Amino acid sequence: MTDIKNDRLMLGDIEFTSRLITGTGKFSSRDFIAPMLEASGSQMITVALRRVDPTAKDENILTYIPDSVTLLPNTSGARTASEAVRIAKIAREAGYGKFIKIEVITDMQYLMPDNHETLLATQILAKEGFIVLPYMMPDITVTKQLYDAGAAAVMPLGSPIGTNRGLEMKPMIKRIIETSKIPVVVDAGIGRPSQAAEAMEMGADAVLVNTAIATSNDPVLAGKAFSFAVKAGRMAYLSRLADKQAYAQASSPLTGFLRE
């Protein structure tokens, strides 16, 4: 039998039981964040540093996040490796912990990450002791380079941020899962529980879902839905479902007792 109870996600030296990472963007009200986290069981949430302002109580998103949830500050807004490095250091100095999600984007239409600048930032920040999770275009060559650079995981995109298009790059993500030596967290574009479940069935280690939860009519219920989907996909992966078959195979006997 599968030991689902002891199944853990390791990111750097930190252990998680939940494989659903959430985000703070796009909620119609920040009051949804805490109940969404509770309903979903998510243990890590990404925060744009821009949203963090320690001087303004109302504005500070951290006041909406329970202490038990690990922060994953991101470098959103960075256009170069050095900007990403600078944002990461500000985050650490401000007490947001040692995790950092690297986002370096210059393409303003599709918001696609710049893999080379992301690699450069990863090299620097991993050496400085950060637990680095780089957001990236799905690319197995770069995945290997990010591993060599000291990344704790890779975060290939499923489809462009906020599009709900799911695993557009599915075959490439499969190959990354197959070849990566570090955890693979599918990030961006996941807009349906079925898409999150499919990523997990393929063997992804976790998924990050923000827009789909935040913009649904009921973010708390949506958070729970994605949590169930991630668990369902993980269980399916662990219980090893049978492969696709070319021909039908009866689940009920077809010879029929009427003819016997």
Next chain:
Amino acid sequence: MTDIKNDRLMLGDIEFTSRLITGTGKFSSRDFIAPMLEASGSQMITVALRRVDPTAKDENILTYIPDSVTLLPNTSGARTASEAVRIAKIAREAGYGKFIKIEVITDMQYLMPDNHETLLATQILAKEGFIVLPYMMPDITVTKQLYDAGAAAVMPLGSPIGTNRGLEMKPMIKRIIETSKIPVVVDAGIGRPSQAAEAMEMGADAVLVNTAIATSNDPVLAGKAFSFAVKAGRMAYLSRLADKQAYAQASSPLTGFLRE
């Protein structure tokens, strides 16, 4: 907020809280059936009448099914409407209740249902007081005819029985969901939790999963996985997730505080 707690599936005059229907075929041991039902929360299970033999204790599959679970005897083995009618009547006389899943199959390679014979059997059995669930090729004209004939639901196939190919006929199933006046239960071919979730997200009322659970390495865990997936898909449907977008939409602010 969505009232998920009072969400119910009505089949005939019977109310169900679970939207996952399971089956008894293909388990390596029947001892898996009861714990699978418990883990999955499934409240209805399909049984081939051939498997039912009241005289032989060891062979009788009913001894493995808790009383709280509704039986859905099926007419597997029937090749004509009249054979299906005969099997249904034997089932009712033997005390298996008033539900009947009509399966009429003549194609022995892909095990595709014969829609016209299925319609004829539905007309007869609905008039005789059965709660009739016809298994069918996805076809909106026939769906309407089955409704007119008194079916309690329609059960279009996702893909051939036992293939794990999922929603091969997705666009046609979408149209059936859109136009049907009775519940739509996607049956056959669902081999992954992600596929079950997707059917529910599309608005299916329930799914039937047998082979994928029964043939997994851990049928109890697989049963739970499908249960979570069905709930996730239903919640997503009820919380109305946003549609797919053509262009990226940032979930974190991109202007970047470094530039302000």
Next chain:
Amino acid sequence: MTDIKNDRLMLGDIEFTSRLITGTGKFSSRDFIAPMLEASGSQMITVALRRVDPTAKDENILTYIPDSVTLLPNTSGARTASEAVRIAKIAREAGYGKFIKIEVITDMQYLMPDNHETLLATQILAKEGFIVLPYMMPDITVTKQLYDAGAAAVMPLGSPIGTNRGLEMKPMIKRIIETSKIPVVVDAGIGRPSQAAEAMEMGADAVLVNTAIATSNDPVLAGKAFSFAVKAGRMAYLSRLADKQAYAQASSPLTGFLRE
């Protein structure tokens, strides 16, 4: 080597070199029909009997079709087998030849054919000496029944008429091609040359394309495009291209002369 030059499509006892069937509907001007037929090399064109009015010269579509092109009158507008039979007989009496495409449709939203009424009409008309081409929902059980009923070919739909959605039902059409004893003509929904080519690569015997050609900005060029696509797909089928591979296989040597 493949003998492409002697490759022929047989429909009933008539031989065709072109595997592209076209239609007369939806052209912005009927003056496009003759040059489209010439550019595409299509040797058969479907005509709704409604459009045929021998008394009105301007209105009569037949004046726009060269004599060398075989007419395929269709029973569009029929809602029952008997209406289809009546239209077919009117067509034959009016001198439109012995081919008949059976269309029986009651679903007015998606215009899906009614397979059972179509089968009944086929039985009658085949016995009366028509060369019958029934338009149908993709269904292998019905395909076999249509063959038994004397159909000269089956015409499963790719997707709903006029939607340009292509081979939505691809796996089912593959199975029909695999199991049918009569030619398979994919009809309806083909909106791109790539879709026509794919149908032919799968082994379809012909395709019918109307809307995509008629509604393009340049129907003559579009007709030629579909003609090329049908030929390309047929040649690919005959030259047996290699299957999909899981892993990359270099087409150029990778050891690199620099290292030798």
Next chain:
Amino acid sequence: MTDIKNDRLMLGDIEFTSRLITGTGKFSSRDFIAPMLEASGSQMITVALRRVDPTAKDENILTYIPDSVTLLPNTSGARTASEAVRIAKIAREAGYGKFIKIEVITDMQYLMPDNHETLLATQILAKEGFIVLPYMMPDITVTKQLYDAGAAAVMPLGSPIGTNRGLEMKPMIKRIIETSKIPVVVDAGIGRPSQAAEAMEMGADAVLVNTAIATSNDPVLAGKAFSFAVKAGRMAYLSRLADKQAYAQASSPLTGFLRE
């Protein structure tokens, strides 16, 4: 009307009427190359420099290529930008012209290109007067950088070399076509005429097909098939076919003359 006759592909300062680029690898006999080029009308063919040996008549692939066909030597075997640059210069010195296809690959399982090394090689070679066609992972950020570096076109892969998997990365390739300022040539993985046609319908400027032609049972016929498919896709693009529709639209009148 569309002016298909004056439609041209510009690569650097050279004009082509054919939009199908072929390759020399994997043919069971090199004697197929010349008739394949003639049948397909391809005006450019890629050659691995490794295969070029001016001293050995039998071995020299160039003796099998008509003079009218433009050579596209590739840097296959290179693992770094500097190796690619070195190969390119050897090719030019040996008289193979000014075109160069950059291939830099370190991933030996899926043979995926290294985009950053490819960019570095492009910068150098474009400055030195080569007409540079870089083979790349589909990535719109890198596409823009390659344009800035002086590339004459970009060659994103459809799927891994030699897999016949077609446009696995379709949405990403669509975005590259939408945003690129230089021609887009889809390279690698195209295994069916339908896939080549689809790339052209999407607006690709050309496709490169090697394995599928070379390994078919009849390379000359396959070359012709791909040529027809590329033309069909281009014509479809130029004649602007209508978009996909959600609902059916009759191509024949449905009111039916029987009811009037």
